[in-house]
Amino acid sequence: MIGNAESTGLVAVRPLAEGQSFGPRTIGVDRSRIVRYAGASTDFNPIHWSDRHAVAAGMDGVIAHGMWTMGAALGAVVGWIGDPGAIRSQRARFTRPVLVPDTDEGTTIEVSGVVISADEDSATIKLDVIHNGQSVLGRVEVVVDNQAPREGETA
């Protein structure tokens, strides 16, 4: 019964084993959040806050920063394994924009992950990042430290 307990559980205990999974975890994003991200990241490209500029750039409207989506997706992994210090690498391809409507409720991404390989040193987690039923990040892989956290280490 690989994955079932982890799918509903909030936190996985390392070492991870191949086939363990989590999610989908839903993360909300509205205009306020991406304006915050623009300020926090200092990426002030106007396609992330102005419909006028976004449309001129060929979008249907304001879109989230690709790095917001990548960072939020990684946040789901950190939430699962409990320790940002265990993240060794991440890669992602920006395949589709996340359109963020100017509404109170905004929109969401859903993040799920599955361990595709693991040994006693590291584990590789493949992520699916879905918005409106479509994948928005391609080839998302996160490599984490796979040793059991040492006594006294923050989890």
Next chain:
Amino acid sequence: MSQTPQQTPGLSPEHVGRRYPATEPYIVSAAKIAEFATALADDSAAYRGPDPVAPPTFAMVIAAQAWSRLFDDPDLALRLDHTIHADQSFEWVRPLRAGDAVTATLEITSVRNRRGTDIIGLEVSLDTPDGEHLATATSTLWHTGEDAA
């Protein structure tokens, strides 16, 4: 070194290996870490309190400072509004912590052209001024020239 004087500016494979001077040290602050984590809707305790670490993708905030070196390079004639960030990867040695001073050093690692679009590979190394390597941020950018649109 020895560019022919009549050459027009523009990216070409001869720019592979071009490396820019490191950026001025960026001082990571607890306030900025908390702001960044909040923007990611991430309430992890590791990002808050008196001695926080930064969310891993915070590395991009500092790496992006080195990108401006690239867009300011008159030889390349790149335009930010013609640029698409196609993919991104990171390798982290350890989390960035409040108080870290971090420099970013950018190198152009590949240049290809496909039907009028330049495909540019970049590598940004994040290090402390003392030479401790902290992270590497690797990116692919697509740059569309005026004539290709």
